[in-house]
Amino acid sequence: MTWRVRREADLEALFRHSAFPSKISIINPSFSVKFQSLAAMTVIVPEPVLEESCNGESVKERQIDGKIDLSGEFTVPDSNAFGHSFRDYEKESERKAGVEEFYRVNHINQTYAFAKRKKEEYGRLEKAEMSIWECIELLNEFVDESDPDLDEPQIEHLLQSAEAIRRDYPDEDWLHLTALIHDLGKVLLHPSFGGEPQWCVVGDTFPLGCAFDESIVHHQYFKQNPDYADPVLSTRLGVYTENCGLDKVTISWGHDEYMYLVMKGNEVRLPPAAFFIVRFHSFYALHRSGAYQYLMNDEDKEMLKWLKIFNKYDLYSKSKVRVNVEEVKPYYMSLINKYFPDKLRW
Numbered sequence: 001m002t003w004r005v006r007r008e009a010d011l012e013a014l015f016r017h018s019a020f021p022s023k024i025s026i027i028n029p030s031f032s033v034k035f036q037s038l039a040a041m042t043v044i045v046p047e048p049v050l051e052e053s054c055n056g057e058s059v060k061e062r063q064i065d066g067k068i069d070l071s072g073e074f075t076v077p078d079s080n081a082f083g084h085s086f087r088d089y090e091k092e093s094e095r096k097a098g099v100e101e102f103y104r105v106n107h108i109n110q111t112y113a114f115a116k117r118k119k120e121e122y123g124r125l126e127k128a129e130m131s132i133w134e135c136i137e138l139l140n141e142f143v144d145e146s147d148p149d150l151d152e153p154q155i156e157h158l159l160q161s162a163e164a165i166r167r168d169y170p171d172e173d174w175l176h177l178t179a180l181i182h183d184l185g186k187v188l189l190h191p192s193f194g195g196e197p198q199w200c201v202v203g204d205t206f207p208l209g210c211a212f213d214e215s216i217v218h219h220q221y222f223k224q225n226p227d228y229a230d231p232v233l234s235t236r237l238g239v240y241t242e243n244c245g246l247d248k249v250t251i252s253w254g255h256d257e258y259m260y261l262v263m264k265g266n267e268v269r270l271p272p273a274a275f276f277i278v279r280f281h282s283f284y285a286l287h288r289s290g291a292y293q294y295l296m297n298d299e300d301k302e303m304l305k306w307l308k309i310f311n312k313y314d315l316y317s318k319s320k321v322r323v324n325v326e327e328v329k330p331y332y333m334s335l336i337n338k339y340f341p342d343k344l345r346w
């Protein structure tokens with residue numbers, strides 16, 4: 001497998017956007033001397049994707065309230081590992097049909113009553129007792145069926161996003177760890193958790209108890225959701241009040257809310273922004289489309305800034321480039337020990 005790069009500028013961009021530049025090397029080192037020293041390293045060769053260019057937009061929003069001054073630069077790639085733009089749910093691809101079927105089933109079955117019931121059931125944290133790393137290893141076998149951009153096991157995605165954010169925000173260790181753990185709730189798929197079906201574990205999330213916003217992926221399938229025609233649940237505010245705060249909102253059930261409950265129910269020393277990121281990272285209608293602002297309070301608006309930063313790394317670090325787990329494990333273990341108890345109730 002080879003990244004086909006024609007111009008030196010593209011190679012440069014590849015280095016910049018890769019979470020693991022030290023693992024990239026050049027098969028045919030006909031580029032400038034600048035890169036020749038790297039030619040001795042291992043060749044990473046994901047599927048041919050990068051043909052013409054990978055000129056992406058640079059991430060500039062690196063200051064929050066002027067508190068952090070960050071160096072480094074993350075370049076958003078033009079295309080995902082399949083050569084398509086990210087989050088393109090209409091584009092014909094090997095993943096399209098499966099992803100659409102996922103959302104059809106998800107949208108029909110995620111109701112207000114269902115999500116409240118699941119939250120109640122899993123919120124008791126009676127399913128397992130294990131460490132963060134044990135949980136990470138359980139995700140080795142799962143591929144997310146809702147994701148048009150990635151078909152790698154989830155452990156790869158966790159490490160890819162954590163390593164990418166670590167490069168650009170070297171001093172924010174809590175953010176590296178947040179990336180590492182943000183999708184651990186997908187452990188609900190594991191047989192020891194009852195092997196929940198994908199439709200109630202992964203995919204974008206959205207509020208229940210009020211109208212479904214049209215910006216939600218494959219919105220058309222909500223027509224078959226019982227809440228769609230409900231006289232209260234189908235209104236703009238539904239069961240909520242203006243600016244009540246997202247904490248009061250019942251969000252569709254899945255890995256985000258579950259991992260948030262696990263963090264809340266154990267002695268986790270991460271900052272509030274980490275909890276917010278984990279809980280709402282799949283809520284694209286909010287953080288990408290700007291919908292449902294009327295449910296947010298002032299604190300949510302502050303936290304949203306962090307979520308938007310995080311999202312770039314969560315989404316655009318998805319690639320075929322594998323991380324060497326053993327190499328990075330000691331660093332992440334030190335963070336786990338700093339912020340989490342040895343064993344957690346799940």
Ligand SMILES: O[C@H]1[C@H](O)[C@@H](O)[C@H](O)[C@@H](O)[C@H]1O
Pocket residue numbers: 144146147148183202203204205281282283284
């Ligand atoms: O398909 C993906 C995947 O399930 C992610 O974990 C989730 O956070 C995204 O929102 C979703 O679109």
Ligand SMILES: [Fe+2]
Pocket residue numbers: 182183255281282
């Ligand atoms: Fe996720």
Ligand SMILES: [Fe+2]
Pocket residue numbers: 157161182183314
């Ligand atoms: Fe993710």
